[in-house]
Amino acid sequence: MNSLEEVTDFVQNGHQEYLPHVTIDPVIFGYHDQQLRILLLKWKGLNGWGLPGGFIRRREPLSQAAHRVLNERTGLDDLFLQQFHVFGDSPYRLQERSAREFKENYGLEVSDDNWLFERTLSIGYFALVDYSKVSVTTDFFTEGYQWWDVKEIPPILFDQNETVDKALTTLRLQIYHQPIGYNLLPEKFTLPEIHTLYETILGKTLDQRNFAKKLVSLGLIKKLAEQRSIGPHRSPYLYQFEKEAYEDALKLGIVHTY
Amino acid sequence: MNSLEEVTDFVQNGHQEYLPHVTIDPVIFGYHDQQLRILLLKWKGLNGWGLPGGFIRRREPLSQAAHRVLNERTGLDDLFLQQFHVFGDSPYRLQERSAREFKENYGLEVSDDNWLFERTLSIGYFALVDYSKVSVTTDFFTEGYQWWDVKEIPPILFDQNETVDKALTTLRLQIYHQPIGYNLLPEKFTLPEIHTLYETILGKTLDQRNFAKKLVSLGLIKKLAEQRSIGPHRSPYLYQFEKEAYEDALKLGIVHTY
DSSP, rough: OOOOHHHHHHHHHHHHHHEEEEEEEEEEEEEEEEEEEEEEEEEEEEEEEEOOOOOEESSOOOHHHHHHHHHHHHOOOOOOOOOOOOOOOOOHHHHOOOHHHHHHHHHOOTTTTOGSSSSSEEEEEEEETTSSSSSOOOOOEEEOOOEEEEEGOOOBBBTTHHHHHHHHHHHHTTTTTTTTTTTTTTBBHHHHHHHHHHHHHHHHHHOEEEEEEEHHHEEEEEEEEEEOBBBBBOEEEEEEOOHHHHHHHHTTTOSOOO | SHHHHHHHHHHHHHHEEEEEEEEEEEEEEETTTTTEEEEEEEEEETTTOOOEEEEEEETOOOHHHHHHHHHHHHHHOOOOOOEEEEEOOHHHOOOOOOOHOOOOOOOOOOOTOOOGGSOOEEEEEEEEETTSSOOOOOOEEEEEEEEEEEEGGGOOOHHHHHHHHHHHHHHHHHHHTTTTTTTTOOSBOOHHHHHHHHHHHHHHHOOOOHHHHHHTTTSSEEEEEEOOOOOBBBBOOOEEHHHHHHHHHHHHHHHSOO
């Protein structure tokens, strides 16, 4: 939504096109050059930062809605968006909003029974991109955007600090069971490359020798016969994600092989 | 809900008390005596089996709603219910229902714009109990219940076979990262006891020696200095879940220690 007319129509008639009570809130992690960041939008009117969220269309598949919402709010496309949690317990999620609050924030006159004033649940999705390789475009609700370092996340509007925390915990747990980062590394990578990626995502130092041994023994990566020449006397072996073997294992519901 | 009056009121006025568009559907796994089963209810009017689901109250925390719904539909209480996925992509979830369908199934006259005819999303929760230790009581919508072996799940109403499959996959993945089964085993257990539990949940044979070694090396269980005497010359060592160490690790977002 980019014009005041579109937004006014959304506020007044949006309940005909969208399901009330449920929003989608994407947490976009950006990795580049040993930094892990999160994309936040500066909300117009609310004077604070938030996730690029939105509502689901009445007849729209949920996962398609997640992609559309992210695209409409940020211009980002073709990300691997993964659902991770529904939020419906926080004080914010139990509360309903008011016409007064709405008028103060956006200057829009609306009636007290507007569909946007009711309680919402929030479905969290996350994705991981190289933030140096994408460009962000924003919409009517947004004054600007910023990729925030995960170690310096500001207070976010609504209950979305909880959403970001849970996304980060989930990402860190899944890093050992899923080929996370396989779109952030070259198809064939060296141990130092994946080691740096994992250290950055986990936010801690990992013993390099044990790290590689574990990833191989968990079946997440495999050592190739190839080496990469990066200088005199320096030609480290290359590795590759075991994506297929991993996906087969996931279908059987088994990651570790006993 | 147990009387026709309550149900009629729910159908006609339920939108004042409940959020439309979102249901909660609990998958209750029961483990006992080397069997893994799932609790299904026989729906009155629909002639088929379903999960014990229901709607969320307008001002009710989501996780509290999950416990209430399960309790109202089955009498079960105090389970560790874990949210695992929101379903909103299946053909069933994209479809809206009709007054005619409703009249045919339940004999209730309702207007075409009834709140129950709109599309719903379904939030899946699961829990694991010893089915020999709980008793089930059902409500108006239910003709009977049955604990079905997971290897013989019948076609379930709506899109709920997908819900059950996803719950089982999630349970099987989490078994290596969470102290699953810690309420199904004695506080101190032998290796054969936990080995049988894991084989049953995973639905496959596990090498006993590697199995124990892995669980210990993952930090999920620890060997105690105690032994249990179960007969002449038979006194296996006892083990315990590393629940605290595990929960600390979960908060840090790390399961494996590199």
